[in-house]
Amino acid sequence: MKKTSTGILFFLIFSLFISQNSFSQLCSLTSVGFTPINDLGAEYFRGYQGGLYPSGSNIRPFIHNNDGINIANNILPLDTAGNFDPVNGKIVLLSIGMSNTAIEFNDFMSYVSSSVLINPKLVVVNGAQGGKDIDKIVNPLDSFWIVVVNRLALKGVTVKQVQAVWYKEAEESLTDTSFVPYTTGLKNKFKSVMNMLKTNYKNLKLCYSNSRIYAGYATSLTNPEPYAYYNGWTVKWMIEDQINGDTTLKYNGATPNSPWLSWGAYVWADGTTPRLDGLTWNCPVDFMPDGTHPSAAGSNKVASRLFNFFSTDETTKPWFLKSLTVNLTIGIQGVFNTSTSYLNMRDTVFLSLRQSVSPFNLIGSSKAVIDSVTLRGIYKFYNIPSGSYYYQILHRNSIETWSRSGGENLAYGNIYNYDFTPAASPAHTETISYSKETDIASIAETLLKTALWILMIL
Numbered sequence: 001m002k003k004t005s006t007g008i009l010f011f012l013i014f015s016l017f018i019s020q021n022s023f024s025q026l027c028s029l030t031s032v033g034f035t036p037i038n039d040l041g042a043e044y045f046r047g048y049q050g051g052l053y054p055s056g057s058n059i060r061p062f063i064h065n066n067d068g069i070n071i072a073n074n075i076l077p078l079d080t081a082g083n084f085d086p087v088n089g090k091i092v093l094l095s096i097g098m099s100n101t102a103i104e105f106n107d108f109m110s111y112v113s114s115s116v117l118i119n120p121k122l123v124v125v126n127g128a129q130g131g132k133d134i135d136k137i138v139n140p141l142d143s144f145w146i147v148v149v150n151r152l153a154l155k156g157v158t159v160k161q162v163q164a165v166w167y168k169e170a171e172e173s174l175t176d177t178s179f180v181p182y183t184t185g186l187k188n189k190f191k192s193v194m195n196m197l198k199t200n201y202k203n204l205k206l207c208y209s210n211s212r213i214y215a216g217y218a219t220s221l222t223n224p225e226p227y228a229y230y231n232g233w234t235v236k237w238m239i240e241d242q243i244n245g246d247t248t249l250k251y252n253g254a255t256p257n258s259p260w261l262s263w264g265a266y267v268w269a270d271g272t273t274p275r276l277d278g279l280t281w282n283c284p285v286d287f288m289p290d291g292t293h294p295s296a297a298g299s300n301k302v303a304s305r306l307f308n309f310f311s312t313d314e315t316t317k318p319w320f321l322k323s324l325t326v327n328l329t330i331g332i333q334g335v336f337n338t339s340t341s342y343l344n345m346r347d348t349v350f351l352s353l354r355q356s357v358s359p360f361n362l363i364g365s366s367k368a369v370i371d372s373v374t375l376r377g378i379y380k381f382y383n384i385p386s387g388s389y390y391y392q393i394l395h396r397n398s399i400e401t402w403s404r405s406g407g408e409n410l411a412y413g414n415i416y417n418y419d420f421t422p423a424a425s426p427a428h429t430e431t432i433s434y435s436k437e438t439d440i441a442s443i444a445e446t447l448l449k450t451a452l453w454i455l456m457i458l
Contacts, residue, residue: 026216026217026218026219026283026291027217027283027284029216029217029271030216030271030272030273030283031216031270031271031272031273032216032225032226032229032270032271033270034226034229034270035050035270036232036266036268036269036270036275037050037051037052037232037233037236037266037268038050038051038052038058038266038275038276039275039276040056041056041057041058042055042056043056045233046179046180048233052236052239052263052266053236053239053240053243053263054240054243054244060262061243064242064243064260065314065315066369067251067252067260068206068260068262068314068315069314069315069318070369071205071206071251071260071315072205072206072314072315072316072317072318072319073318073368073378073380074205074378075091075163075164075205075206075318075319076089076091077089077090077091077121078090078091078160078161078163078203079161080157080158080160080161081158081160082158082160082161082202082203086415089121089161090121090122090123090157090161091119091121091122091123091161091163091164091319092122092123092124092125092152092155092157092161092162092163092164093122093123093124093125093163093164093165093166093310093320094125094127094148094152094162094164094165094166094201095125095126095127095128095165095166095167095168096127096128096137096148096165096166096167096168096169096193096197097128097132097166097167097168097169098128098129098130098131098132098133098134098168098169098170099128099129099130099131099132099293100168100170100212100213100292100293100294101128101166101167101168101169101210102126102128102129102130103293103294103299104168104294104299104302104303104306105126105128105166105303105306106126106299107296107299107300107302107303108124108166108302108303108306108307109124109126110303111303111304111307112124112307115307115311116322117311117321117322117382117383118320118321118322119319119320119321119322119323120322120413122319122320123155123156123157123161125151125152125155125157126151127147127148127151127152128168129144129147132144133169133170133171133172133223134169134170134171134186134189134190134193135171135172135173135189137169137193138189138192138193138196140196140199145196145200159200159201159202160201160202160203161203162201162203162204163201163203163204163205163206163319164204164205164206164207164208164316164319165197165201165204165206165207165208165259166207166208166209166210166264166306167193167197167207167208167209167210168209168210168211168212168264169190169193170212170223170227170228170231171186171189171223171227172222172223173221174221174223174227177227179226179230179233182227182230183230183233183234183237184237186230186231186234187234187237187238187241190209190234190235190238191238191241191246191248191249191258194207194238194249194258194259194261195248195257195258197258197259198256198257198258198259204259205251205259205260206259206260206262206315206316207258207259207260207261207262208262208263208264208309208310208316209235209238209239209261209262209263209264210235210263210264210265210266210267210302210306211228211231211232211234211235211266211267211268212227212228212229212231212232212268213228213267213268213281213294213298213301213302214228214268214269214270214271214281215227215228215291215292216270216271216281216291217271217281217283217284217287217291218290218291218292219289219290219291219292220290220291220292222290222292223292224292228268229268231268232266232268235263236263238261239261239262239263242258242260242261249261260315262313262315264306264309265302265305265306265308265309267279267301267302267305269281271283279301281298281301285297285298286298286301317380317382318378318380321382322382322412322413323380323381323382323412323413324380324381324382324384324410324411324412324413324414324416325378325379325380325381325414325415325416326351326366326378326379326381326391326415326416326417326418327376327377327378327379327415327416327417327418328349328351328368328370328376328377328378328379328391328393328418328419328420329374329375329376329417329418329419329420329421330349330370330375330377330393330420330421331343331375331420331421332347332349332370332395332397332398333395333397333398333399334397334398335347335397336375342372342373342375343370343371343372343373343375344372345372346369346370346371346372347369347370347395348367348368348369348370348395349367349368349369349370349377349393349394349395350365350366350367350393350394350395351365351366351367351368351377351379351391351392351393351394352364352365352366352391352392352394353365353381353384353389353390353391353392353410354389354390354392354402355387355388355389355390355407356387356388356389356390356406356407356408357388360390363384363385363387363389364381364382364384366379366380366381367379375421384410384412385412386410386411386412387409387410388406388407388408388409388410389407389408389410390402390403390407390408391403391408391418393420401420403418403420
């Protein structure tokens with residue numbers, strides 16, 4: 001018995017030595033010589049321009065971004081049947097992907113659960129599963145999709161409450177391995193999954209995609225470099241297809257077949273070579289022994305950047321963070337058509353909150369596009385203390401207007417409706433006397449916003 005135990009112990013020590021020696025050797029592959037897509041900018045990789053979005057830019061195009069903001073502002077808590085329920089309804093953010101996705105999203109969920117700034121209506125569900133690469137989940141009958149439904153149920157929500165997805169996938173056992181054929185083939189599979197997501201989750205509006213982390217240290221052929229790097233080009237080209245009007249990725253109109261698409265947080269870096277923002281991937285600290293899956297430290301790098309993205313992006317803040325929401329109805333001067341009771345055009349209006357007592361300090365500002373038919377704009381204010389406030393409306397072609405005398409009692413985290421259209425009583429346009437300093441600041445603020453508005457339409 002002692003001899004057998006000694007033999008097993010020797011075998012384990014020998015295996016550990018071989019494993020560590022192999023891993024140590026792969027740790028020396030600290031770079032593959034590629035430039036991260038966001039750092040490429042307007043430069044090219046093998047004839048293809050970088051930047052996360054078209055034209056070498058890392059910023060979403062203006063129209064696509066505005067569409068995302070409008071969609072985000074209209075995400076509301078839903079009941080289990082998918083109907084608006086401001087009291088008991090929920091907004092579900094779901095992850096879809098393979099093992100790396102599951103690991104990283106689990107750490108992201110820890111950030112969410114420990115933050116006091118998160119929308120109390122938000123429910124975060126980790127649908128990602130180990131071993132489920134793109135070739136498995138692209139099959140609508142794969143068990144992956146059943147497991148997702150079960151995980152939603154464990155959180156007390158349904159598929160009809162899913163309105164946002166974080167998506168990250170890869171391909172095992174690669175076949176087409178050259179840059180363009182591999183990336184294009186993977187993109188087509190990704191697009192099929194986008195269609196499936198919209199089919200499975202009827203109320204899904206937004207999907208944020210990530211690509212792989214650095215895989216130069218990988219000890220297996222699961223999805224090593226350069227394919228982890230190529231994965232970023234797959235996401236980039238899929239999003240560009242939607243921006244360029246690909247009908248297989250239609251997110252608006254009567255019959256959408258895809259959610260609106262955007263990058264989440266792009267996290268590929270060339271090993272120990274720092275990105276322009278300082279991100280690196282170091283071995284062994286950031287990886288498990290296979291060099292493919294992130295360690296706790298590596299997973300936290302992704303989770304922290306993902307949490308920062310969802311906490312700050314214009315298309316996520318309206319539903320991800322706790323806010324004070326004002327649904328404002330207004331007929332814009334010079335744009336309102338009295339014969340139709342509609343606006344002749346959609347237009348941007350700024351809404352500010354000012355304290356209801358002198359010197360009427362500015363507490364926060366928000367902007368929204370007023371719909372030409374409903375005359376409504378949705379305004380979100382973050383980190384605003386509860387209190388009594390005046391609504392102050394600023395528009396390029398209208399007299400500055402304040403809400404009715406006395407102000408409104410507003411509580412952070414609630415939703416309020418205010419209608420300026422039925423009569424003169426909800427508003428007044430006379431000047432309220434506040435301090436000279438406040439007056440100058442307000443004028444400067446109004447001029448700045450008007451200048452910004454003019455720049456936006458030029």
